[in-house]
Amino acid sequence: MRLSLIVAVDENSGIGIDGNQPAFISEDLKRFKKLTTGNAIVMGRKTFEALPKGALPNRRNIVITRQKDFSPPGCEVIHSGDELHEVCSPEESVFVIGGGEVYKLFFSDAIRIYLTLIHYKFPRIDTWFPPIKEDEWVVERSEGPYNDEKSGFSYSYINYVRR
Template sequence: MTLSMIVAIDQNNGIGKGDDQLAYISADLKRFKALTTGYTILMGRKTFEALPKGALPKRRNVVITRQAGYEAPGADVVHSLDEALAICEGDEKVFVIGGGEIYKTFLTQTQELYLTVIEHSFEEATVFFPELNRNEWLLEQQEGPFTDEKTQLRYMYQNLRRK
């Protein structure tokens, strides 16, 4: 199994405000869908609850929560990191999609990062991606910068692999 993370970060590693993401960039959302469709996505309870229509289609959804008896329609629910890794053991690729605590917990086991780096600092950010030691990662591909027509935000894509 390849453990991957996919995330949009601002210049301060901000990824969210409260239970919402910082920015909605149409091309980034399409990239997320294209990369994750057909694979398993792993997320925390708050990330699952922030999905506007619940479980994402054409993907196996796995939700990690400490809440006993929690139900997530259309998703498998687990209560620990070990349980999450065990349930995904036979999967080809698993994308960790948030939130902040889940990224922090899985980062040491992650082999691939799919970053959308937004050239902006969101002062309202309350949730952050963990600090990366760039010496541990190899930049395999970079695209951009691009500018989102609707928000005018500049961003680029970076695909990194653990050395």
């Protein structure tokens, strides 16, 4: 499978506060939908439970959890990283969408990172994205900065590929 990570981070690589994203940027959500539609997405149970309407439409939703009896509608459930390799075909595009522990679990398997950098340092961050090391990753494309009128945040898109 072709495994990618897709994430929005602040300037300290923060991705979460109390189980939620620190910010929602409309254009970033549209980009997320465009990139992931028609592909598989992998998320942890807590990330799934944070989705306002459950399974995301037009995507293969895969939830990884330690809970053996977890069975959300519209989702496949796996219980280990190895299981993901068993249920996905080699040619399938798979996007890891969070949360923190799931990013860490699949970080070394990823070939791409689609990162949205929010140019702000959020207070109270309690979940972080793993460090992106220059000797392992190269910037393939960078766009922005852009400004989100609704939230007031400035942000950029940075796509990385593994060296």
